[in-house]
Amino acid sequence: MRGRRFLATLNSVTLDIGRIRRDFPILHRSVRGQPLVYLDSAGTAQTPQVVLDTIDGHHRRHHANVGRSAHTLAAEATAAYADARAVIAGFIGAADPDEVVFTRNATESLNMVAHAFEPAAAEGDPRWRIGPGDEVVVTEMEHHSNLLPWYELCRRTGATLRRLRLTEDGRLDLSALPIVIGDRTRVVAWTHVSNVLGTVNPVQSIVARARAAGAITVLDGAQSVPHRPVDVDALGVDLLAFSGHKMCGPTGVGVLWGRAELLATMPPMLAGGGMVADVGANGFTTLPPPARFEAGTPPIAQAVGLAAAAGYLSGLGLAAVHRHEQRLISHALDSLAGIDGLRVFGPPDRAGVISFVLDGVEAADLGRQLDRAGVQVRVGRHCAAQVCERFGVPALVRASFHVYNTLADVDALAEVVAAARKGAVA
Ligand code: PLP
Secondary structure, eight states, X not given: OHHHHHHHHHHOSSOOHHHHHHTOGGGGSEETTEEOEEOBTTTOOOOOHHHHHHHHHIIIIXXXXXXXXXXXXXXXXXXXXXXXXXXXXXXXXXXXXXXXXXXXXXXXXXXXXXXXXXXXXXXXXXXXXXXXXXXXXXXXXXXXXXXXXXXXXXXXXXXXXEEEOBOTTSOBOGGGHHHHSOTTEEEEEEESBOTTTOOBOOSHHHHHHHHHHTOEEEEEOXXXXXXXXXXXXXXXXXXXXXXXXXXXXXXXXXEEEEOHHHHTTOOOSOOSTTSEEEEOSSOEEEOOTTGGGOOXXXXXXXXXXXXXXXXXXXXXXXXXXXXXXXXXXXXXXXXXXXXXXXXXXXOSSOOSEEEEEETTBOHHHHHHHHHXXXXXXXXXXXXXXXXXXXHTXXXXXXXXXXXXXXXXXXXXXXXXXXXXXXXXXX
């Protein structure tokens, strides 16, 4: 395996994967006596030393609350937090750092948007109006985090949830776009990249249709922002959500980006310290975004760590990261295709995610066999029950890549899967 890893390094045109791997201390541990093969980056990506050092350094030297006190440490922490916002804005091509809201994760970001509709409409902004007869559009490939908040919005308001369905090869059925998105559509929320199928969804064409209908557009970037260049201006969406821990940053921090003029009309989901302009006997007024959405002590060290992760990925170049992952996925598709009884879900042109089932071996059992070989994959419904239902499978095995993976990692996966199949038919 080591030889193959070296070859993968040599074959890498733009990135020195061997050097990159040395940036990630965890990759050098073993699992059950085997070298670690980490193939669950769609779940959580690993953290490079520079991020660990940045968070550690922040705690050692600048740890204090932000935006509240005038002492030196508070000023340093406040400046570091503001710098982190600016870095993230640059990372996604946002015009203004104030369009970047730090949240706990993509899930919280999406919930914040879904919770804004009724109070924003009550304040008189027609873009947020929603009620019986109105429609919310999602797709059949959404992660529960971009489905359940919309179920809840529909339950509260009497609106109807509509779905863009999937084709047999795991793409969105775009022929239905003019039927599903229409005059009654108030919001369209969809994932940029499927966390199960790896499908890369169109953005501009959906935005154009939604905009013609006067609907707000919300893009779930949890599986795209960490892996490819994402520019909010070019995409044209109104709001974008993603998580820090999937982009080599720490857990506990996510982002909601929104167009300044739309964020300005959006009420907060949480109220508390740090988000108020004025408090009186009977109520309060809120600060403008982003502070309005960051009630309580925000994830300060986490945001600083996330900015370091964004800097690390930018240093490698997101286009190069994407290219490397494309080599991995094409090798995975080729290697797994040769295994009898294996069914891969999703289209051939895809992001670095591959989900499959193997005849005669339950997904959970295959996951255990892989784990015994040190290969860490995710098994189950992947918080996307609709996808499992669509394809009639109770659970799938998912391997997912990031920049530190090698062709040898893919070979290790394929070897164990092939052996499991042999064992099942023996
Ligand atoms: N959206 C997609 C497409 C995801 O894959 C995930 C997590 O796997 C989420 C949203 C939710 O991310 P988090 O759990 O970090 O909030």
